[in-house]
Amino acid sequence: MDTKLDAKIPAGALAEKWTNYKDRQKLVNPANKRRLDIIVIGTGLAGASAAASLGELGFNVLNFCIQDSPRRAHSIAAQGGINAAKNYQNDGDSVYRLFYDTIKGGDYRAREANVYRLAEVSVNIIDQCVAQGVPFAREYGGLLDNRSFGGAQVSRTFYAKGQTGQQLLLGAYSALSRQISKGTVKMYNRHEMLDIVLIKDENGTPRARGIIARNLVTGEIERFAAHAVVIATGGYGNAYFLSTNAMNSNGSAAVQIYKKGALFANPAYAQIHPTCIPVHGEFQSKLTLMSESLRNDGRIWVPKKKEDAEAIRAGKLTPAGIKEENRDYYLERRxxxxxxxxxxxxxxRAAKERCDAGFGVSPSGLAVYLDFSEAINRLGEKTVEARYGNLFQMYEKITDQNPYKTPMMIYPAIHYTMGGIWVDYELMTTIPGCFAIGEANFSDHGANRLGASALMQGLADGYFVLPYTIQNYLSDQIRVPRFSTDLPEFAETEKAIKEKINELMNVKGKRSVDSIHKELGHIMWEYVGMGRTKQSLETALEKLKAIKKEFWSNVFIPGEAAALNIELEKALRVADFIEIGRLMALDGLNRNESCGGHFREEYQTPEGEALRDDDNYSYASCWEYKGEDADPELVREDLTYEFTHRAQRNYKS
Amino acid sequence: MEKIINITLKIWRQKGPKAKGNFETFKLDGISGDTSFLEMLDILNEKLVNEGKEPVAFDNDCREGICGMCSLYINGHPHGPDNLITTCQLHMRHFNDGDTVTVEPWRSAAFPVIRDLMVDRYAFDKIIQAGGYVSVNTGGVPDANAIPISKKIADEAMDAASCIGCGACVAACKNGSAMLFVSAKVSQLALLPQGKIEAKERAEAMVAKMDELGFGNCTNTRACEQECPKGVSISNIARLNREFLKAKLAN
Structure with a gap:
């Protein structure tokens, strides 16, 4: 069964693979590009950069987003920065070192060839963004500034205040806007993809040929045809209800193509970000991230003595009342x-360990301190403000506490999903003509993503990888005429969608979509969260079965399907989050080891570190849909490490 | 200690762009001060759905003040009474027990209401499409450090680039002008050497598009600057006027 997955990794030495590929790949000539249509779903860093670049090349692009403008995609919320192996700081960085840090950071569960290519094109991204007018932070001499992020010993992170994602996205959005004005890209705002349309070619192979989408303003179901479909819809972290994702971020496009034959790889790998503002109450709608860049100058601690932690939780003691020698800077210690x-x-995990042991500092006991007093003493308040001012302001607006005066309280939250749609080296899924880029695919981060690498991957895929690799596919398609959306394949797919919507509208139960989504979130956090066990995952699967039944028999959606209907939008997404939850639990149960974002409590070292099992689990676990009631089938892509030596990750010495 | 309040909401309801709208009044009890304004609306909507009614439609997405999707004219202020934040960052601790809170959509000829509190801001996309970019294709650009830019200029460009495109400036302006929005983009790109080359054409094209789409004129009332959640300065408008004048003179 392993033979199904050919990653199509080019031959040659690691550093030559991408060059070899580009030298030998097939291209499409300019006259033919105009005749080829490409659908791009999503306008985040990956989607917008891909749509713009493909438009520039001369393809006819149809780009979709669910928001009111492509500029709103959730990449915009990324704060800290973007990595690139520029070595501008002369501190020993190189393409190989960025590659190595990413492979190691991913706990040796990513594909070497993809990661090397990512590191290689990282340098082009910074050049491109500067040329677009992205106002990166600069030194007094006029050159670009850098800072450090987790998992690296060099300063390779480029940033624009605490708004790097915003500035990079606005750069991509401006390139996209330019193509829209030139007519190479047609933009569909407030449109949500509901399914992919496959049409068999003359050999009987189904190929991606279009989508069915819902106009979110009118509720109309619309058909769109193309020669290829690119999924750039981000991750599925909102399966947990509470996450740092935007309210509308969802995994539905991934589930749709999974049900049509794309494989879902490593669903269990979810990243839990250590520095988020803790949960405050039952009606909390999302969790706000405090950038990892804060860990450059902030020190994380909890009280050394349990009685101090108890006094803080009871409101009888403040952090300032705890002397230096009674503070446990547990990350520096370990x-x-x-x-x-x-x-x-x-x-x-270290924060969870301290809080579980009774050292947490918020009333709920689920928080640790992130303290800037030492940095303020060393650098002055002004410098700290220049570096992190907007983050401090955001923290104060939410919590009503001033982080210049008292330490921030933080706790881990779901942030990013490394798992996603399986793609080969060309970023194509197992459905011919269907590609997945950015967070939506599984390809570059293994079991854990390093900070400032999501922006890098999104833009690498969209600007510098897909515009090449998609041509290798499309070069065969130049004789294929444009498709009519009157074809029976479109009608059938649309009919199935309409039936699904009708079924949902007609449940007419007693529960709101949000109440079920919150319950799903509790199950996911409790049983498929930061620490998982065989037992917790089995419990999750039982509970997920029950919640699926509850959803399809007791959800209530007011209003009409053929009009603007936010409850219906949410319901369609929650139905898919339940499927994703099941995939995550199944995958977690299959993987009897701990690695990166997947921590099985049964598998840890005596010091509490993740214990990998390379002999048995050095593969990407890819799940193939086998029908609504059947379990999906596991397909493996074996990971071979030719150029790096696998070891237990060591951040101690 | 945690503040708990009871409030009365007067919310604008409107079925569609052409439909006649009206205010609807709701009472909400036991709202914690730590609840965000949009979470308060979530609570209201949950209540409405449980009563079998249609929830209030409002735009929102990131809920951390950066995507620009949320709007709302709250008690006569775009993004509510607090300064330098978006509606999603506004918390109920800014209101008192017994308050009546009036919530309306952005009101501007260029932003038609879609439903209830949701408006169509597609006009902003169109203005950017008219010239809010540097005309470079992907690839073939110089090394990022090939053009040094003074920290002062880079920081000024960053300040202008902070605009989130929410439309509060238009909603705040008695003329419904989009000058702050347009000037922020024009300034960011005119300040940087990469964008300077097309500065005049850009200013002209974006202003022409703005006029065409039905936005009003700027009469220096500064309400836009007051209400901007990102503190974008009206000095950008002065810069836009200079660029625009240069373009006109050159013609």
Whole structure:
């Protein structure tokens, strides 16, 4: 069964693979590009950069987003920065080192060839963004500034205040807007993809040829045809209800193509970000991230003595009342070499460990301190403000506490999903003509993503990888005429969608979509969260079965399907989140090891570190849909490490 | 200690762009001060859905003040009474027990209401499409450090680039002008050497598009600057006027 998955990795030495590929790939000539249509779903860093670049090349692009403008995609919320192996700081960085840090940070569960290519094109991204007018932070001499992020010993992170994602996205959005004005890209705002349309070619192979989408303003179901479909819809972290994702971020496009034959890879790998503002109450709608960049200068601690922690929780003691020698800077203690800048999974688990042991500092006991007093003493308040001012302001607006005066309280939260749609080296899924880019695919981060690497991957895929690799596919398609949306394949897919919507509208039960989504979130956090066991995952599967039944028999959606209907939009997404939850639990249960964002409590070292099992689990676990009531089938892509030596990750020395 | 309040909401309801709208009044009890304004609306909507009614439609997405999707004219202020934040960052601790809170959509000829509190801001996309970019294709650009830019200029460009495109400036302006929005983009790109080359054409094209789409004129009332959640300065408008004048003179 393993033979099904051919990653199509080019031959040659690691550093030559991408060059070899580009030298030998097939291209499409300019006259033919105009005759080829490409649908791009999503306008985040990956989607917008891909749509713009494909438009520039001369393809006819149809780009879709669910928001009121492509500029709203959730990439905009990324704060800290973007990695690139520029070595502008002369601190020993190189393409190989960025590659190595990413492979190691991913706990040796990513594909070497993809990660090397990512590191290679990272340098082009910074050049491109600067040329677009992205106002990156600069030194007094006029050159670009850098800072450090977790899992690296060099400063390779480029940033624009605490708004790097915003500035990069606006750069991509401006390139996209330019193509829209030129007519190479047609933009569909407030449109949500509801399914992919496959049409068999003359050999009987089904190929991606279009989509069915819902106009979110009118409720109309519309058909769109193309020669290829690109999914750039981000991750599925909102399966947990509470996450740092935007309210409308969802995994539905991924589920739709999974049900049509794309494989869902490594669903269990979810990243829990260590520095988020803790949960305050039952009606909380989302969790706000405090950038990892804060760990450059902030020190994380909890009280050394349990009685101090208890007094703080009871409101009888303030952090200032705890003397230096009674503070436990547990990351600096456990990981002297990387200190507060250990990777996210390591920092999150360490926070959970301290809080579970009774040292948490908020009333709920689920928080640790992130303290800037030492940095303010060393650098002055002004410098700290220049570096993190907008983050401090955001923290104060939400919590009503001033982080210049008292330490921030933080706790881990779901942030990013490394798992996603399986793609080969060309970023194509197992459905010919259907591609997945950015967070939506599984390809580059293994079991854990390093900070400032999501922006890098999104833009690498969209600007510099897909515009090449998609041509290798489309070069065969130049004789294929445009498709009519009157074809029976479109009618059938649309009919199935309409039936699904009707079924949902007619449940007419007693529960709101949100109430079921929140219950799903509780199950996911409790049983498929930061620490998982065989038993917790089995419990999750039982509970997910029950919640699926509850959803399809007791949800209530007011209003009409053929009009603007936000409850219906949410319901369609929650139905898919339940499916994703099941995939995550199944995958977690299959993987009897701990690695990166997947921590099985049964598998840890005596010091509490993740214990991998390379002999048995050095593969990407890819799940193939086998029908609504059947379990999906596991297909493996074996991971081979030719150029790196696998070891237990060591951030101690 | 945690503040708990009871409030009365007067919310604008409107079925569609052409439908006649009206205010509807709701009472909400036991709202915690730590609840965000949009979470308060979530609570209201949950209640409405449980009563079998249609929820209030409002735009929102990131809920951390950066995507620009949320709007709302609250008690006569775009994004509510607090300064330098968006509606999603506004918390109920800014209101008192017994308050009546009036919530309306952005009101501007260029932003038609879609439903209830949701408006169509497609006009902003169109203005950017008219010239809010540097005309470079992907690839073939110089090394990022090839053009040094003074920290002062880079920081000024960053300040202008902070605009989130929410439309509060238009909603705040008695003329419904989009000058702050347009000037922020024009300034960001005119300040940087990469964008300077097309600065005049850009200013002209974006202003022409703005006029065409039905936005009003700027009469220097500064309400836009007051209400901007990102503190974008009206000095950008002065810069836009200079660029625009240069373009006109060159013609």
């Amino acid at each position: 990981y002297p070499a990387f200190g507060n800048l250990v990777p996210r999974d390591v920092a999150s």
